[in-house]
Amino acid sequence: AKQQSDGTGPKPVSAASSTAGGGTTRPESDSDPDSSAAPPPQRSIAVLAFANLSEDKANEHLADGLSEEILNALAQVRGLKVAGRTSSFHYKGRNEDLRTIGKALGVAHVLEGSVRRQGDRVRITAQLVQAEDGFHLWSDTYDGNLDDVFALQERVARAVSDALQVTLSDSQATQLVDAGTANAQAYALYLAAAAAYRRRDAALYAEAIAQLEQALALDPGYARAEARAAMLQALMAAWEPTDGPAFGAARVHAERALALDPRLAEPHAALGLLATRAHRWIEARASFERALALAPQDAEIVFSHGRHLMQSGYLAAGLARVERALLIDPAHPNALWRRALASIDAGDIAAAELAIERTGELDFAWLDRGPLELARARGDWPQARRFSQALNAGASPSPHYGSACLRDPQPELDAIDAAMYGGSADERAKAKALIERCLASRPPVIPERMQIALLRMGEAELALAAIAAGPSSGQAGILVALWGPPGDAARRSPQFAAFARDYGYAALWDVHGAPDGCRRLAPSEYGCD
Numbered sequence: 001a002k003q004q005s006d007g008t009g010p011k012p013v014s015a016a017s018s019t020a021g022g023g024t025t026r027p028e029s030d031s032d033p034d035s036s037a038a039p040p041p042q043r044s045i046a047v048l049a050f051a052n053l054s055e056d057k058a059n060e061h062l063a064d065g066l067s068e069e070i071l072n073a074l075a076q077v078r079g080l081k082v083a084g085r086t087s088s089f090h091y092k093g094r095n096e097d098l099r100t101i102g103k104a105l106g107v108a109h110v111l112e113g114s115v116r117r118q119g120d121r122v123r124i125t126a127q128l129v130q131a132e133d134g135f136h137l138w139s140d141t142y143d144g145n146l147d148d149v150f151a152l153q154e155r156v157a158r159a160v161s162d163a164l165q166v167t168l169s170d171s172q173a174t175q176l177v178d179a180g181t182a183n184a185q186a187y188a189l190y191l192a193a194a195a196a197y198r199r200r201d202a203a204l205y206a207e208a209i210a211q212l213e214q215a216l217a218l219d220p221g222y223a224r225a226e227a228r229a230a231m232l233q234a235l236m237a238a239w240e241p242t243d244g245p246a247f248g249a250a251r252v253h254a255e256r257a258l259a260l261d262p263r264l265a266e267p268h269a270a271l272g273l274l275a276t277r278a279h280r281w282i283e284a285r286a287s288f289e290r291a292l293a294l295a296p297q298d299a300e301i302v303f304s305h306g307r308h309l310m311q312s313g314y315l316a317a318g319l320a321r322v323e324r325a326l327l328i329d330p331a332h333p334n335a336l337w338r339r340a341l342a343s344i345d346a347g348d349i350a351a352a353e354l355a356i357e358r359t360g361e362l363d364f365a366w367l368d369r370g371p372l373e374l375a376r377a378r379g380d381w382p383q384a385r386r387f388s389q390a391l392n393a394g395a396s397p398s399p400h401y402g403s404a405c406l407r408d409p410q411p412e413l414d415a416i417d418a419a420m421y422g423g424s425a426d427e428r429a430k431a432k433a434l435i436e437r438c439l440a441s442r443p444p445v446i447p448e449r450m451q452i453a454l455l456r457m458g459e460a461e462l463a464l465a466a467i468a469a470g471p472s473s474g475q476a477g478i479l480v481a482l483w484g485p486p487g488d489a490a491r492r493s494p495q496f497a498a499f500a501r502d503y504g505y506a507a508l509w510d511v512h513g514a515p516d517g518c519r520r521l522a523p524s525e526y527g528c529d
Contacts, residue, residue, distance in 0.1 A: 065191030084329020102131025313515025381422030
């Protein structure tokens with residue numbers, strides 16, 4: 001996949017003038033670079049990540065968090081189109097032309113700014129700019145103490161809504177930005193944890209959860225902190241058995257969050273992840289649907305619902321949700337990755353390349369797997385093996401790669417991959433023996449690599465048994481693979497009907513209808529292609 005430095009994506013303007021807000025540049029001329037494109041709606045805006053002008057770079061999360069809170073508040077205003085957070089924050093630190101940003105995000109206005117913290121003093125500078133010509137609608141500076149940060153955010157958001165002449169609801173007329181707490185210290189801890197959550201780096205989750213626990217000690221009624229703790233614990237539970245500590249903690253935090261604020265969508269999504277992990281599919285679907293009803297414009301919630309549908313066999317409906325998430329936030333990395341894999345399954349390599357290239361611009365965590373997936377799709381087995389060996393070289397600490405039940409992880413993983421990527425009969429037999437030895441050791445979490453390899457080698461019966469044997473380290477990837485081309489043999493096998501009953505699928509399908517490519521033969525009895 002090409003990187004942005006190779007010439008893809010928006011290019012910076014050569015004669016740039018820095019702004020007080022965050023380093024974006026003004027258009028150099030009034031000419032429209034694409035006069036044929038439909039103009040964006042006038043009531044539309046992108047909120048860029050505010051620049052951190054504090055001497056302490058640890059305040060980066062404060063600048064990001066304040067701008068994200070303003071974005072979230074504006075996103076709730078009816079009749080105002082707000083670009084998604086990931087798409088807007090993609091331009092952080094880039095010296096981009098505002099006209100380019102407005103065109104890329106389909107908005108008529110851009111809000112940019114900066115945050116400077118010195119001790120307990122905070123200064124927020126913000127300016128609202130017309131993307132087409134760089135005209136400043138307004139700019140202002142807001143000073144106060146850290147305890148005043150809530151009022152400062154409210155003033156910025158209200159100035160934007162006034163300038164764009166949008167109509168606020170009764171509740172918004174009273175308060176537009178709802179931080180969820182009146183404790184500034186708890187709020188700062190929440191913003192720090194939120195920064196770790198956005199990075200989707202599991203190594204940061206434990207510290208983020210500790211920060212949220214500190215926030216809750218300061219404000220036990222902080223529902224949003226409970227909700228975010230629930231989501232982080234649910235993500236950690238994806239690597240644990242269903243009786244692991246993260247699983248129970250996630251449920252406790254989710255239930256507390258909903259008791260404090262039933263309007264929150266995130267706790268329902270966390271409960272949906274837990275129910276999916278435990279194969280309680282009806283419960284999981286209900287949780288994701290409740291989350292979606294509460295936050296239909298939240299790209300993360302929409303994506304989570306779509307991924308759940310894809311895992312349970314409703315590929316077309318799930319992919320439509322993924323596309324919806326990308327309409328809300330075109331730079332949503334997980335949705336881009338899922339679209340790329342769906343394009344590969346459909347044989348559209350060009351579309352997959354575009355999506356993977358976009359993830360490269362975003363520094364997506366799964367970027368290193370993009371070239372491997374493309375080589376696999378093309379049937380370029382020597383290239384695929386080279387890519388997989390490079391990934392395996394650093395795989396030992398990660399249960400995702402299956403090292404927990406291998407005696408000599410890297411060469412044995414290479415042997416398993418050799419079987420998947422154009423392997424000979426002898427290579428497939430060796431890989432199968434390694435996987436059977438791993439499964440016989442009954443690891444508490446089944447390594448994803450084992451199940452994926454069995455599916456791709458066409459070992460239908462053993463693959464289904466491995467998926468059913470216990471929680472895996474990559475459930476979403478395995479189940480989407482089961483419903484794609486790698487799972488064709490497994491879905492057509494005589495064992496699949498019993499697997500679907502035992503795995504909880506059949507009960508879900510009895511309620512919501514047969515999944516794609518399947519037909520109902522009798523209650524809880526399905527045949528699939």
